[in-house]
Amino acid sequence: MIITDNLTKKYGGHLALDRLNLQVKEGEIYCLLGANGAGKTTTINLLLGFLEPSSGSAFINQVNVKENAQATKKFLAYIPENLMLYPSLTALENLDYFSGIAGKKLGQDELRNYLSEAGLQEEAFGRRISTYSKGMRQKVGIAIALAKHAKVLLLDEPTSGLDPQASHEFGRLLRQLSNLGVATLMATHDLFRAKEVATKIGIMKNGQLKREFYANEISLAELEETYLGLMQPKAAAL
Amino acid sequence: MILSTFKKENQGFMRSGRIRIALLTVLLLIAVAFWISSKHYEATNRMYDSAKTSERANWDGQGEKNPHSAAHYGTYAFKPKYPLSLIDQGVDKYVGSSIFLEAHARHEAQFSEAADQTGLARFGNLSPDFILLFIMPLLIILLGYNSFTKEHEMGTITLLRSEGASFYKLALGKWLSLFFPILVITSLLFLGAGLVLSQLPDYGVFQWSALGDLYGVYLVYYIIFTNLVLFISAKSKRSGVSLVLSLSLWILSCLALPKAASNVAGHLHPYPTRQEFAAEVLKDKENGLDGHNPWNKKAQTLQAEVLAEYGVDSLHQLPFNFDAYRMQKSEEHEAEIYYKHYDKLKEQYRKQAEVYDGLAMVSPYLATRFLSMSLAHTDYATHWGFADAAEQYRVATQAFLNGNFAENSKYGEWGYRADADFWKELPPFEYDPPELSTIVSQNQRKLWVMALWCIGSFALLLFTTKKL
Numbered sequence: 001m002i003i004t005d006n007l008t009k010k011y012g013g014h015l016a017l018d019r020l021n022l023q024v025k026e027g028e029i030y031c032l033l034g035a036n037g038a039g040k041t042t043t044i045n046l047l048l049g050f051l052e053p054s055s056g057s058a059f060i061n062q063v064n065v066k067e068n069a070q071a072t073k074k075f076l077a078y079i080p081e082n083l084m085l086y087p088s089l090t091a092l093e094n095l096d097y098f099s100g101i102a103g104k105k106l107g108q109d110e111l112r113n114y115l116s117e118a119g120l121q122e123e124a125f126g127r128r129i130s131t132y133s134k135g136m137r138q139k140v141g142i143a144i145a146l147a148k149h150a151k152v153l154l155l156d157e158p159t160s161g162l163d164p165q166a167s168h169e170f171g172r173l174l175r176q177l178s179n180l181g182v183a184t185l186m187a188t189h190d191l192f193r194a195k196e197v198a199t200k201i202g203i204m205k206n207g208q209l210k211r212e213f214y215a216n217e218i219s220l221a222e223l224e225e226t227y228l229g230l231m232q233p234k235a236a237a238l
Numbered sequence: 239m240i241l242s243t244f245k246k247e248n249q250g251f252m253r254s255g256r257i258r259i260a261l262l263t264v265l266l267l268i269a270v271a272f273w274i275s276s277k278h279y280e281a282t283n284r285m286y287d288s289a290k291t292s293e294r295a296n297w298d299g300q301g302e303k304n305p306h307s308a309a310h311y312g313t314y315a316f317k318p319k320y321p322l323s324l325i326d327q328g329v330d331k332y333v334g335s336s337i338f339l340e341a342h343a344r345h346e347a348q349f350s351e352a353a354d355q356t357g358l359a360r361f362g363n364l365s366p367d368f369i370l371l372f373i374m375p376l377l378i379i380l381l382g383y384n385s386f387t388k389e390h391e392m393g394t395i396t397l398l399r400s401e402g403a404s405f406y407k408l409a410l411g412k413w414l415s416l417f418f419p420i421l422v423i424t425s426l427l428f429l430g431a432g433l434v435l436s437q438l439p440d441y442g443v444f445q446w447s448a449l450g451d452l453y454g455v456y457l458v459y460y461i462i463f464t465n466l467v468l469f470i471s472a473k474s475k476r477s478g479v480s481l482v483l484s485l486s487l488w489i490l491s492c493l494a495l496p497k498a499a500s501n502v503a504g505h506l507h508p509y510p511t512r513q514e515f516a517a518e519v520l521k522d523k524e525n526g527l528d529g530h531n532p533w534n535k536k537a538q539t540l541q542a543e544v545l546a547e548y549g550v551d552s553l554h555q556l557p558f559n560f561d562a563y564r565m566q567k568s569e570e571h572e573a574e575i576y577y578k579h580y581d582k583l584k585e586q587y588r589k590q591a592e593v594y595d596g597l598a599m600v601s602p603y604l605a606t607r608f609l610s611m612s613l614a615h616t617d618y619a620t621h622w623g624f625a626d627a628a629e630q631y632r633v634a635t636q637a638f639l640n641g642n643f644a645e646n647s648k649y650g651e652w653g654y655r656a657d658a659d660f661w662k663e664l665p666p667f668e669y670d671p672p673e674l675s676t677i678v679s680q681n682q683r684k685l686w687v688m689a690l691w692c693i694g695s696f697a698l699l700l701f702t703t704k705k706l
Binding site: 048050069070073074076077078080082083084085086087088089093096097098100101102128141144148154 | 239241242243245246249250253254392393394396397398399400401402403
């Protein structure tokens with residue numbers, strides 16, 4: 001579903017992403033860990049077609065993003081760190097609008113079902129988004145992904161700033177989507193959540209994918225140790 | 239997506255207190271302006287009717303009188319307020335509504351409304367054309383300045399981009415939602431005006447087609463503003479910048495350029511001062527035939543020619559009153575002088591109008607303003623037409639009076655009096671403003687300019703931005 005092939009991005013002399021090769025299959029949740037500036041968000045922006053790669057390629061559902069970014073949009077949904085929706089519209093109206101952009105004309109019952117599936121309480125459906133917490137907005141984001149039957153979900157620090165309960169709830173929703181066959185790539189700092197939800201985990205540093213392993217092959221403690229070890233400056237490590 | 243965006247934007251408009259207040263304020267202003275204008279229209283035309291009837295009664299009731307005394311007693315040509323002046327008052331307020339018609343002299347229109355008002359008149363009136371030309375573009379700016387910038391500021395642009403939203407569809411949806419309230423308000427105003435005008439006494443010819451054309455001109459004006467405001471919003475990074483740029487466009491287009499155009503046109507093609515104009519006319523008159531002075535050189539020549547033509551030695555032997563004949567010839571000669579000098583003024587007006595047409599390429603306000611006034615019959619061209627018709631009527635009246643005097647008396651018989659019923663034989667003054675087809679053909683250049691602005695601004699909005 002998601003493939004990057006030697007994907008590289010340079011900003012002038014700075015190498016933001018260095019020959020990234022990764023693959024996220026149908027139903028997999030791939031968590032990209034790394035410090036700020038490691039290249040996680042650049043990877044997601046390249047997959048979204050917001051940035052053009054300096055070299056290499058990215059594919060969403062076998063469509064080359066650089067060559068046909070517009071065509072890839074119908075397969076993917078994106079939830080950024082702070083999902084911003086129209087504050088004067090209700091959750092139902094926002095979902096209706098964004099589904100409309102994706103070419104889906106949904107009835108009120110369908111819209112309500114998707115919001116329910118995303119874990120939103122029914123009493124909140126008709127409230128304006130301006131009254132929503134971040135966690136509730138993320139749920140609307142999930143509802144948008146559900147409504148468009150996205151095959152690929154790209155998430156950039158989606159649990160950042162969420163309380164543990166909301167974060168746990170979000171993880172549950174991701175697994176639900178995974179069971180539906182959605183391939184998810186999530187950039188995060190949250191090792192605990194990554195270990196909890198991921199099928200595969202990758203650790204990035206200085207634009208390179210340093211380590212990659214299946215989540216069930218490693219304990220949280222080992223993950224933390226590996227991560228911290230990779231993050232140590234070389235001189236200090238010596 | 240176009241209709242979804244249209245629906246979403248309108249939901250946003252209706253839920254924004256700022257926009258609800260703006261829309262209600264404009265509707266209230268329109269209602270007040272319209273009420274004031276319709277009362278003014280009715281009152282002015284009642285005065286017009288009353289003055290016309292009373293002046294005609296004065297003329298008809300002169301009793302037995304020498305026709306040349308009646309010629310100096312004079313009469314008035316009154317200009318009615320035409321139906322569409324209810325919407326655009328144009329220059330009517332400043333150009334006078336009646337012209338005194340008497341022997342030997344062509345007078346300017348007088349009794350302008352502005353002359354009857356205090357210096358406060360400089361602030362202008364709350365009229366429908368003020369709302370249509372100045373306030374509605376401001377409303378477009380208020381509703382649309384942040385159409386695109388708010389997507390950046392709220393962060394929704396990211397989701398739109400990730401969902402693959404097309405700029406063209408988003409822009410068209412936003413365009414429709416911005417234009418929709420403007421269309422509703424404008425339609426209500428014009429429909430209201432049409433219904434009121436079709437109920438009022440018919441002081442002029444009211445045509446729904448002319449009202450429809452005026453409506454069309456204003457809609458094109460708003461389309462241009464909608465395109466430009468959305469273009470600025472699409473190209474701006476922040477709402478504040480977009481607002482400042484849009485307001486600057488409004489100030490330049492609606493306030494600064496029209497005033498500059500007036501200065502430029504006046505500078506390039508100045509009118510003579512009233513004194514210079516009068517002096518030029520007087521100079522020509524002095525070199526011509528003086529109807530009241532038999533010893534005038536031209537009068538002597540005319541006398542000799544007439545005596546020779548009739549083969550008589552004395553003016554007393556002529557079968558008509560030579561005094562009246564000479565006065566008529568003098569009127570005809572003076573009328574030519576006036577035509578010549580007024581034609582020069584009209585030529586200056588035409589050249590000034592060309593300057594305005596040229597500057598309309600920079601400001602759509604100018605083309606709209608002049609088209610609106612033309613369609614409402616409140617422009618200078620209509621006023622010139624009225625003044626020319628009044629002058630033709632004056633010349634015809636003098637011929638009518640001098641003819642009676644010449645045919646019914648002998649040379650030197652200044653005591654002659656026409657019958658008391660004679661005055662009623664003079665046909666009343668009538669003036670029909672230009673037909674719609676004439677107005678359209680006279681304003682083709684302005685119509686082209688509007689069309690160019692419309693197409694150009696659409697192209698600017700839709701083809702200069704490809705990506706969100």
